[in-house]
Amino acid sequence: MSCCAPARGPGDKSAVAVSSVDLEPGVVTEAPRVRFAAARSFVGTSKAEIAGDGESPVRNVTLKPFSLDVHSVTNARFAAFVSATGYVTEAEQFGWSPVFRGLLDDQSAPPPSNTATPWWVMVDGSYWAAPEGPGSSIEARMDHPVVQVSWADARAFATWAGGRLPTEAEWEHAARGGLENPKFPWGDAEPDDETIFCNIWQGEFPHKNTQVDGFMGTCPVEAFAPNGAGLYGMAGNVWEWTGDTFRVRSLSREAKARNAHASDTQEKVLKGGSFLCHISYCYRYRIAARSALTAESSASNTGFRLAYDD
Template structure:
């Protein structure tokens, strides 16, 4: 269990995905469906001054406007009877804010394997989805995400596709901070404010996951490419059985992780979700 918790930190009745129904109400606004990302080039790995990245050509593709939500995943489960990895195993990693200071080099201070945690109970058996249907689905292993994508006629994105989508029409270098906060100071992504893991002041409006579409969409019209939940990609990581996740999450803070930027990535065990890992899907450019 300790090793798998460490891997997480190293990774640190609804309309279907193809529809165009509103995904959120209230102060957050998002629309289901996909957008076309045109063919072009991406500065893969660009990370501010002194880190220009490597220019890669990318063919056109379509990508989900937002992370797959609980509402959308519920539709998939109702249609297919899919049982997730966490449901089969009976436990999953959950972030639990410690009450007292903990060693920052030991993730067991804030990650716990919780019996009964799964996508329906993302923070443990006493939690549920009521009032959270438009938040990103989490506690999803790689194969769960891939199964949803197949059902939807899609795939998971490659790292190159993901970064092309996340960067929008970026030209030139961008500082890491600029991906979560606009020049006027307002939050453009769901990250951690305060001192991780003890205090989240939620200056961006949320402590924990936010409904999709609560923050500014990028130039392609995509929400939450940075922050909110990490996202699975197709690419294998260095270790056996690991995949790359991208985008950071609501747990990324200035004093820890700081992975709220397109260049960031983590290696994650393919069979281990967590309370901060979700996904979105891609399709060929000609698809609708």
């Protein structure tokens, strides 16, 4: 199973009209980035840990030159975008968004929205500037990744900033940081509840997080060491939207059904895992790991970073 939040569907959207925003494609809010030369690369792994996710087979790809932000888009940067454009996120339009129960002051309420994943709660009024709902704030988290943003929100920001969402192939190539075929952005060393490389869960998910890494939720985008290419947070902290539609590359009956569902619900690929991942439950902080979420969805552990054409 995935630590991703329950998905939204278009039928859940509020009928309240929201004014459209004219974005400015030529305006760029600068952020540090790393340039990658054109290269022959690959996507996926020959040793899938979660076969149903479509981690394998390995696919060879040819990449054009591109650049990638050194870290996820921060609350500060997203706030500048909203201030400049008046953009209204999809979570605001829906009027609610999934929040990880462990981040709430009162973890006993409200009741679980889904008995299969009781750690997710649909909180009215939760959105990027109040990630845990009314009364919460990002004031002390301006250097944390923005969360509670949908795929459309991420693309709107990208248009304004002069970038785009990376492809899955670009994301994996960058995450390897010059290493030949590592399991993680730092190499093959396996993180555990005492050996810390990134912001993931320590302890028994979802009942106890020992917080050996120092964080219950998100952390500053540069809290942990970068990979060999100088990129921060390519494992853990927040899932990152890509520009790709989710698809499992197999001719099996199960894969065909999964792909049909992904197409019908407009699921997109997310990479990198999040602060909720743990090897016992959601072993998806590996480079080849992936997850899917409907484009309208947002959550406490979902953000993004930008790519740029060079």
